[in-house]
Amino acid sequence: MACSSQSALDYVRQARVHLVRELKHLSVIVENLYQRNVFSDEEVIIIQEEINDYDKTRKILDLVMRKGEAACYEFLRIINMTRKRTLGTPFLFPYNKSGAWTETKTFDLHHWISCYSFKEDTQMDINYLQGSRPCHRYQAKLKSKAGRMSNEFWKANKYLFDDSHKPDLSYTPLVLDTEGSVSTFKIKKSKSKKMSRPQKLRMYLPEEKSEISPGDLLKTDKNIVLVGKAGIGKTALTQEMLKVWAESDSEELDYMFYFDMRETTSDFMSMSLEDLLFSVFSEPDEGKEEVLADMKKNSESVTIIFDGITDLSSSVVRRLVEKDLLPDAKIIITCRPDDEEDFFSWDSLRVEVKGFSEQSIETYLSATLGEQKSKVWSNLELLTLCYVPMYAVMVAACFSTEDPQPCTITEVYISIVRFCLQTNSNKTKTRHLESYINSKGMEILSLAEVAFQATEGKTANLTELPCKDSSVLSFLKPLVIQRNFTERYATHAFLHYTMQEFFAALWLLKNPDKAKDVLQQCLTEGMKHMRHLIPFMCGLLSEKSPSLMKCLIPAEELKNTSNWFFKEMITTFSHCLCEQDEADTEDSGSDVDILFLCRCLYESQCPDACIYLLDKLDYCLDLAGESLDPYSCYAVAYVVTQSKEKKIQLNLEDVMVSEHGMRRLFGCLKNVQWCDPLPRQLWKIFLLGEGPMDHISLLALDGNQLHLPVEGKRQLFERAVKVMQKISTKVNVCLYWNRPTPVCQSLCELLLEAWPHINSLSFRKTYRGPGLQDQDQHHGSLGREEKGLLLDLCLKAALHKGESFLGVVNALFSLFSVENDNSNIYLDFYQRVESERCSSVIPKLRALFQSVPVWFIDLSERKASILLEVLKLQSEKKQVVLTSWSHEDSEVRSFLQCLPYISQLR
Numbered sequence: 040m041a042c043s044s045q046s047a048l049d050y051v052r053q054a055r056v057h058l059v060r061e062l063k064h065l066s067v068i069v070e071n072l073y074q075r076n077v078f079s080d081e082e083v084i085i086i087q088e089e090i091n092d093y094d095k096t097r098k099i100l101d102l103v104m105r106k107g108e109a110a111c112y113e114f115l116r117i118i119n120m121t122r123k124r125t126l127g128t129p130f131l132f133p134y135n136k137s138g139a140w141t142e143t144k145t146f147d148l149h150h151w152i153s154c155y156s157f158k159e160d161t162q163m164d165i166n167y168l169q170g171s172r173p174c175h176r177y178q179a180k181l182k183s184k185a186g187r188m189s190n191e192f193w194k195a196n197k198y199l200f201d202d203s204h205k206p207d208l209s210y211t212p213l214v215l216d217t218e219g220s221v222s223t224f225k226i227k228k229s230k231s232k233k234m235s236r237p238q239k240l241r242m243y244l245p246e247e248k249s250e251i252s253p254g255d256l257l258k259t260d261k262n263i264v265l266v267g268k269a270g271i272g273k274t275a276l277t278q279e280m281l282k283v284w285a286e287s288d289s290e291e292l293d294y295m296f297y298f299d300m301r302e303t304t305s306d307f308m309s310m311s312l313e314d315l316l317f318s319v320f321s322e323p324d325e326g327k328e329e330v331l332a333d334m335k336k337n338s339e340s341v342t343i344i345f346d347g348i349t350d351l352s353s354s355v356v357r358r359l360v361e362k363d364l365l366p367d368a369k370i371i372i373t374c375r376p377d378d379e380e381d382f383f384s385w386d387s388l389r390v391e392v393k394g395f396s397e398q399s400i401e402t403y404l405s406a407t408l409g410e411q412k413s414k415v416w417s418n419l420e421l422l423t424l425c426y427v428p429m430y431a432v433m434v435a436a437c438f439s440t441e442d443p444q445p446c447t448i449t450e451v452y453i454s455i456v457r458f459c460l461q462t463n464s465n466k467t468k469t470r471h472l473e474s475y476i477n478s479k480g481m482e483i484l485s486l487a488e489v490a491f492q493a494t495e496g497k498t499a500n501l502t503e504l505p506c507k508d509s510s511v512l513s514f515l516k517p518l519v520i521q522r523n524f525t526e527r528y529a530t531h532a533f534l535h536y537t538m539q540e541f542f543a544a545l546w547l548l549k550n551p552d553k554a555k556d557v558l559q560q561c562l563t564e565g566m567k568h569m570r571h572l573i574p575f576m577c578g579l580l581s582e583k584s585p586s587l588m589k590c591l592i593p594a595e596e597l598k599n600t601s602n603w604f605f606k607e608m609i610t611t612f613s614h615c616l617c618e619q620d621e622a623d624t625e626d627s628g629s630d631v632d633i634l635f636l637c638r639c640l641y642e643s644q645c646p647d648a649c650i651y652l653l654d655k656l657d658y659c660l661d662l663a664g665e666s667l668d669p670y671s672c673y674a675v676a677y678v679v680t681q682s683k684e685k686k687i688q689l690n691l692e693d694v695m696v697s698e699h700g701m702r703r704l705f706g707c708l709k710n711v712q713w714c715d716p717l718p719r720q721l722w723k724i725f726l727l728g729e730g731p732m733d734h735i736s737l738l739a740l741d742g743n744q745l746h747l748p749v750e751g752k753r754q755l756f757e758r759a760v761k762v763m764q765k766i767s768t769k770v771n772v773c774l775y776w777n778r779p780t781p782v783c784q785s786l787c788e789l790l791l792e793a794w795p796h797i798n799s800l801s802f803r804k805t806y807r808g809p810g811l812q813d814q815d816q817h818h819g820s821l822g823r824e825e826k827g828l829l830l831d832l833c834l835k836a837a838l839h840k841g842e843s844f845l846g847v848v849n850a851l852f853s854l855f856s857v858e859n860d861n862s863n864i865y866l867d868f869y870q871r872v873e874s875e876r877c878s879s880v881i882p883k884l885r886a887l888f889q890s891v892p893v894w895f896i897d898l899s900e901r902k903a904s905i906l907l908e909v910l911k912l913q914s915e916k917k918q919v920v921l922t923s924w925s926h927e928d929s930e931v932r933s934f935l936q937c938l939p940y941i942s943q944l945r
């Protein structure tokens with residue numbers, strides 16, 4: 040290696056003979072030398088006047104060497120920084136396998152320049168021109184076009200979102216698989232045990248194996264085939280590559296072109312390279328020939344993207360792909376799996392675009408929906424549907440609108456179908472879409488038919504493809520099924536199973552005679568999966584649905600079907616619900632429950648059908664034990680809200696609801712009977728729910744009352760304390776006993792901590808004890824349980840509350856409304872202290888008992904010895920009123936011992 044003290048002049052001189060032969064892009068070298076003030080204007084002219092490149096090179100070298108050491112050093116720097124262009128392609132063979140220089144006649148200028156040891160100087164930041172000015176200007180033009188195209192691509196779908204919720208759409212990482220071969224589209228017939236529906240749906244989510252970014256793909260110098268299903272993100276990926284390139288600040292002179300083959304294929308047929316690059320994409324503002332020549336000479340600096348290629352019928356595209364034109368250019372093509380065949384033998388990197396991983400779906404939904412994300416996130420069907428980015432856009436767009444516009448699941452699917460058709464009809468304007476759907480009616484309905492047959496046959500593989508129309512194919516992906524080692528067959532499947540169910544429902548509406556059978560099938564063990572078609576049928580029958588249906592099935596036919604369908608469905612399913620109730624089995628096998636019916640009716644948006652169902656259910660919706668995602672809450676709230684004249688009885692025992700769902704349910708509570716145990720159920724849901732809940736609204740709903748059971752999870756009571764501490768007004772606490780039991784420790788702790796925030800305490804018993812009715816016991820005499828609770832609390836206060844004990848006990852007495860009867864409760868308290876052997880607190884009781892002016896005692900019920908102990912504790916004699924007498928001698932004797940402490944006896 041040369042050392043830094045090495046003379047630049049000598050270094051150039053030694054290589055002069057090779058440089059004269061090899062140097063390329065002389066204009067670049069001259070321009071850089073001129074910029075660095077090595078050459079003057081006159082010298083540049085002198086060089087340009089030389090006739091051929093050989094003479095030009097000699098002139099440059101001679102002039103530089105004549106100018107001495109500094110000029111040669113500058114020359115070497117320029118060669119070093121522009122070596123890719125000025126030294127041409129490097130030779131590899133002068134080195135042996137271990138990298139040592141071998142005797143050879145060829146002098147490698149790349150090696151030569153890399154051996155010169157440059158000073159650690161500031162020139163690193165200087166921009167050296169890599170090509171002529173027109174080339175650099177053209178590169179800048181292409182970069183600005185690439186940036187613009189990418190921006191326009193991401194903006195194009197913004198119109199789908201509500202004006203108030205327009206998100207900034209941008210690239211979200213896609214799962215890119217470079218390991219798979221064509222066979223990744225194969226699926227093996229699994230003999231493993233049956234999977235549940237959630238398991239099956241989760242299978243759609245691709246797993247991220249190794250993260251590959253668009254930037255990584257740009258860096259590889261291989262050609263690339265991006266293969267993926269319709270709407271999976273191939274164009275988005277190429278647009279992101281354009282953006283990354285446009286924003287890169289590398290000094291390299293390179294060029295990038297993008298062609299949307301769906302838009303331009305027909306024009307490409309007989310085009311020249313120049314026309315393709317300059318006329319179709321972008322024309323240089325100056326030096327057209329020079330730019331084209333530069334690209335031809337340095338074809339490794341050209342990248343061309345052909346997006347959505349279906350064949351190689353255009354000769355210019357074929358010649359580029361086959362390396363007949365621009366042999367070192369990097370060609371990137373995107374195609375759907377069906378069209379990949381033409382590129383099997385192409386020397387390229389195959390990248391399968393697999394869509395969004397679960398993580399990316401979350402990122403995408405957070406970016407587009409923010410907090411509203413939970414509406415989609417909690418619904419596995421919709422969540423897994425979003426692995427196809429084109430579907431994710433529509434899901435996000437549908438849910439981006441806030442209430443009062445309800446969005447049913449069917450509406451989301453209809454929007455997706457319309458969006459796919461629009462994209463596939465070569466971006467037909469929305470206003471032309473209707474006629475496009477009309478013209479494709481046959482194809483769409485034939486797809487619906489195969490969807491129905493497959494669903495009925497419990498398979499996702501479509502036995503036969505209805506047609507090869509692209510509008511139909513955009514919902515499908517090709518599959519190769521491996522029957523055994525030797526046998527395979529090609530088929531198709533929907534991009535998502537729920538899409539198949541949607542189309543199957545569509546077919547049923549075209550063939551309503553079959554719908555009755557399907558309703559019956561839903562109730563059988565073997566065919567219960569058919570129930571997933573019913574909500575879609577209801578949604579498609581809805582008069583509010585966007586106009587997909589009217590393009591496919593005459594409105595009259597739909598009306599005829601809806602006239603009987605909802606009633607038939609409710610009768611069939613509610614009958615099955617009654618049978619379940621009678622059999623009282625948890626698992627009837629049909630999986631049709633009230634929640635399912637509510638979902639169907641929400642999809643239908645049909646108030647009459649809701650009333651029909653409520654009537655069948657006696658206006659009672661029992662949702663006990665259900666887990667209600669936000670969508671289910673929308674559905675329940677919708678059904679309840681339809682009952683304007685009669686209030687609904689709602690059972691929410693042990694129901695799980697998210698905060699978002701709760702907000703929905705709140706809206707319908709005015710139509711619900713507000714009585715036990717609903718308030719307690721709601722408080723339980725609120726306090727045990729995840730995420731922040733709107734406690735203020737719940738308190739406001741019911742006279743500032745907080746309802747709590749006397750037994751429950753610790754978290755329930757801990758959160759209740761926090762709620763009470765947070766709000767400024769005191770709350771009215773209502774405690775529920777649903778069996779005769781002491782209250783749990785956590786409740787005691789709550790009351791001892793939160794009593795300053797409690798305005799009143801009331802008690803309700805929801806059990807029927809001997810001689811007891813359902814009770815609502817407010818102030819007044821205490822029942823056994825309440826008294827037990829009060830004494831527990833007083834004892835705990837005595838044990839743990841130190842100085843503040845008196846204040847706490849008095850506050851508790853007043854909360855339990857026992858002022859008028861206090862002497863009895865004091866005796867009870869003393870008795871409890873003794874029985875618990877807490878003698879250490881007895882001295883504390885003196886101050887408490889001091890305030891009692893008269894002691895009342897019923898000797899038929901209480902031992903006189905207790906009175907004696909209590910009287911002894913006090914420093915002065917007290918009045919005693921004896922309300923009943925004991926006939927036991929020992930009691931009489933005990934009482935006589937009290938006399939010295941009594942001032943007056945009545």
Ligand SMILES: Nc1ncnc2c1ncn2[C@@H]1O[C@H](COP(=O)(O)OP(=O)(O)OP(=O)(O)O)[C@@H](O)[C@H]1O
Nearest residue numbers: 209210211268269270271272273274275428429432
């Ligand atoms: N990585 C991504 N990040 C965010 N949105 C994406 C992404 N990929 C795709 N999308 C969204 O999905 C829509 C469809 O994607 P795209 O056009 O890239 O699909 P495609 O694979 O090229 O489909 P086709 O085969 O029909 O051409 C895009 O308009 C874009 O809104």
